[in-house]
Each structure stands twice: as C-alpha cells, then as structure tokens.
Amino acid sequence: MADSATKPRVLVVEDEDNIAIALDYLLTREGYDHDRVANGAEAMPRIRSDRPDVVLLDVMLPEVSGYEICQDIRMDPDLRGVKILMMTARGSAMERRKGLALGADGFIAKPFELKELREELRRLIDAEGGNSDA
Template identity: 40%
Template sequence: MGKARILIVEDDASLAEVLDYNLSQEGYETQVARDGQQGLREIRLRCPDLVVLDLMLPMIEGLEVCRLLRADPATQGLLVLMLTARAEESDELVGFSVGADDYVTKPFSVKVLLQRINALLRRKEQDTGDRDIIVSQGIMIDRRRHRATAGDRPLDLTPSEFGLLSALVRQPGRAFSRAELIDVALGDDAIVLERTIDVHVRALRKKLDRYADLVETVRGIGYRLRDPADIAAT
C-alpha cells in the first residue's frame, strides 16, 4: 500500500503544525486546512484517505463539514477523526451521529492520536479472509468494493456503519456485545463510550429502512442480526 493521504483541518496553527510534523514523520502524506470551507475544498481536490477534523472551526464548523461529507456519495466513505476541546458525552455522541469514525478530546497525546489513526486506516485496508460477498435476508455486503445493498437499494454507509453491518450479516443470530461491535466497527484501539455503538445502530437502522427490524436489540448484551430460522418459524 502507498502512503496514506491525511488532511488536517485545524484552525490552531501551533497544533496543526505539530500534527503535520508527526504525521509526516510517521510516513503519511499530509495537507493542512485552517477552516471548514478550505477543508471541504481540499477534500474535493486531493481525495485524502483520512481527515483529522476539528469540531470548532471558522467558516463552517466541523459537525457541518462531517454532515456534508456523509451526504455526498463521493466522500461518504471517507474516514473522519474528530478533535474537540470539550469532553461532554453529548459532544462525542453528536460527533458519531453525523458519521465521525472516531473522536479524540483535547488535550491528547500525539502518540495516542497516531495509534487511533493507524487503527482506522488498518481497519479499512485489512482483509480478514472472509468471503468478498455476503448475503443474508436481503442484505448484501460486497467487501472488496466496500458496498452494501438492502433489497435492490444501495446503502450509503460510513466506514463504521459498514463494519458494523458486515459483522452482523456474517453471523446472523449471534448476539454481539457493544464492546465487540466497537472493535469491529471502530477498531480495537478505539476508546469510546459503549453508548456510542447505539448511535451507529440507530443510524444504520434508519438507512436500512424496511429491513431495519432485522437488527435486533438483545437486552443486557447488545445487538444481533435476526436469525433466518426465527423468521421461518413465525
């Protein structure tokens, strides 16, 4: 794999410089944008593999940038790691609800940030040896092309939602804990609240539309894709 391209969208010049230097030292190709508007422009021009996106930005705030990326088919699969100076749980959940793949609160260790970035990129690239195409109950996952459909309708999924749905579809009937789903959807290096997975499941169900009921809540455990045997018995 060639060098991954990372765009840093950060209005704090000193922090942007630190991130730019350390990511470059790690072997990544980097670019810096100082506001949301410039960030969107650079994303469309340079097609990065991952965006480090500050929450509080001039011109267009980070949450709105993330919403716009997820609404555009050309960028809906782009990895987004959000940065914020606020540590409230609601901020983290809102960040994930608009499609962020991970979330880091300032101040943070650069080493930890690099680990989170490496985990996101590794998760996107790794091939676990499973079948390229998996089908269950009308939901199709094409891992090679990173595409999913429900019936004949394509699903516009974030990378985290794709990982989550892939795990469920591979093993219908198996109940996954929230911790297990965080590992498969966000990477085993992710440090997030277990409630975060509930946000991803709500977003996934909304996109599944009439197939949403296939994703079942297992009380006290987490979630599963309904077992086809259960459907046949009803």
C-alpha cells in the first residue's frame, strides 16, 4: 500500500465539521492524501473504491455507527490491509475495548492532542510494512 513514492491515503469518517476541519489541517500538514465522508452510510462504498491506508473513524455517526463500519471492514478480505483508527468523545475503557475487539488498530478519545493523533497515524502507517520513513 503506502511506500516511499506515494503519500499514505487517509479517509476521515467524521460528521462534525469543526473536527473534520481540524483533521484536514493536520493531515495536509503531515503530507497525507486524504478525503472525508460525513455519514456512516457513505463510508463503506468509499472505502471499497478508494482503498485508503488508514480509516480515521468516528464511533458516533449518522445512519451507520463506526462500530458497524469497523466490523464490515474486518469482514471483507479485500480490505485486509486497511488500518482503522477509531475516535470517540466517549473515551471510556469499555468503548475502547469494544472498538479493539471489533478489529480497530487504534482508539483515540476526543478531544485529542494533535501530537497524539499524529503519532497514532504514523504508528499505523509504519506498521503496514511499507516503511514511510524513506
């Protein structure tokens, strides 16, 4: 997927515009190729067509929850390499365990520090095997 010649691709699945704007700023600054969908129903078709390296996935979304999307990604063998970083305003240990049990690769509580998000994204992208430190 991501290698030194291509920018890592991130799909942001977030319904709150103010958070999406902050994420857009960070992802642009970090050099990621990224796009956004604002509701859960749009997520799976976009993930299947775009094959992002990482899905930055809000838990609470209109129409389809982030948990359902996470589970759908993990049940699709064609999406095996897609990393999932879940985000939620309800950052309890139970929420985190549920997300990780459904196959998320990481879980971050909102509001989050940009540094923390940046480090999580790098960890997931570097874990792909396509080392992006080149």
